[in-house]
Amino acid sequence: MLVSATEMLQKAVEGHYAVGQFNINNLEWTKSILQTAQELNSPVILGVSEGAGKYMTGFKTVAAMVSAMIDEMKITVPVALHLDHGTYDGCYKCIKAGFSSIMFDGSHYPIDENVEKTKELVKVAHAMGLSIEAEVGAIGGEEDGVVGMGECADPNECKMIADLGIDFLAAGIGNIHGKYPANWQGLSFETLAAIKEKTGDMPLVLHGGTGIPADMIKKAIDLGVAKINVNTECQLSFAAATRTYIEAGKDNQGKGYDPRKLLAPGAEAIKATVKEKMELFGSVGKA
Numbered sequence: 001m002l003v004s005a006t007e008m009l010q011k012a013v014e015g016h017y018a019v020g021q022f023n024i025n026n027l028e029w030t031k032s033i034l035q036t037a038q039e040l041n042s043p044v045i046l047g048v049s050e051g052a053g054k055y056m057t058g059f060k061t062v063a064a065m066v067s068a069m070i071d072e073m074k075i076t077v078p079v080a081l082h083l084d085h086g087t088y089d090g091c092y093k094c095i096k097a098g099f100s101s102i103m104f105d106g107s108h109y110p111i112d113e114n115v116e117k118t119k120e121l122v123k124v125a126h127a128m129g130l131s132i133e134a135e136v137g138a139i140g141g142e143e144d145g146v147v148g149m150g151e152c153a154d155p156n157e158c159k160m161i162a163d164l165g166i167d168f169l170a171a172g173i174g175n176i177h178g179k180y181p182a183n184w185q186g187l188s189f190e191t192l193a194a195i196k197e198k199t200g201d202m203p204l205v206l207h208g209g210t211g212i213p214a215d216m217i218k219k220a221i222d223l224g225v226a227k228i229n230v231n232t233e234c235q236l237s238f239a240a241a242t243r244t245y246i247e248a249g250k251d252n253q254g255k256g257y258d259p260r261k262l263l264a265p266g267a268e269a270i271k272a273t274v275k276e277k278m279e280l281f282g283s284v285g286k287a
């Protein structure tokens with residue numbers, strides 16, 4: 001069922017595990033993630049970036065597809081449909097489209113403006129029964145071919161934003177989106193501990209889940225991370241499996257060019273990646 005992410009993440013904090021947010025790009029992605037969550041009896045968050053929303057022709061299409069799939073596939077585990085790194089306007093669009101959760105990323109605004117906008121969106125989201133994530137300290141990643149190092153958020157600013165009544169908080173601790181460069185310094189557990197101390201039981205969100213070693217993931221969960229976002233890793237496994245299929249010439253054998261066959265190995269690869277992450281995050285059996 002489609003639910004807000006509040007309860008599943010509060011339970012995760014209490015139970016010392018994390019719920020995965022897996023970003024979706026199309027029908028195959030959504031189907032693979034939902035199937036895996038159901039098979040493993042795990043709660044799940046489907047993340048939709050504004051770019052992916054546009055690609056899928058708009059947030060209304062996404063919300064309709066996800067709701068219909070939950071129904072047709074008889075998905076009984078809790079599923080949240082969440083806007084990833086939303087702009088102010090994007091948040092309003094997703095609230096209207098029927099999402100069950102939003103992220104307002106005001107990290108690029110001066111802190112006062114981030115506070116004002118987040119405060120307003122908390123009120124609107126909660127009035128409509130949605131959960132809301134906010135961000136402090138930008139999360140790095142590749143921009144124009146340059147891979148930036150992740151910033152570390154200021155714990156006092158984290159407290160200011162957490163006190164606005166948000167449901168979960170994304171705070172930079174040296175994490176970045178996409179693949180980690182060879183000279184990456186690792187997560188700053190010192191920053192994470194300081195943020196945890198200021199924000200108490202607030203579920204913390206770790207973006208850039210792709211490529212973070214398992215021991216760092218486990219330590220981050222011990223220190224209060226209750227939601228981990230994974231996007232690139234599913235894209236890499238989908239691409240690798242599709243490449244293998246085509247390079248083996250399978251698209252030329254029989255009706256191997258049929259999209260239902262051509263996209264099947266990639267869809268299976270996404271399922272394997274999601275399973276591996278749910279096992280690592282500890283959310284299996286927690287629905």
Ligand code: 13P
Pocket residue numbers: 023047084085176177178179206207208209210229230231232233
């Ligand atoms: P990755 O693409 O690095 O897994 O990051 C996903 C993410 O944080 C989405 O917000």
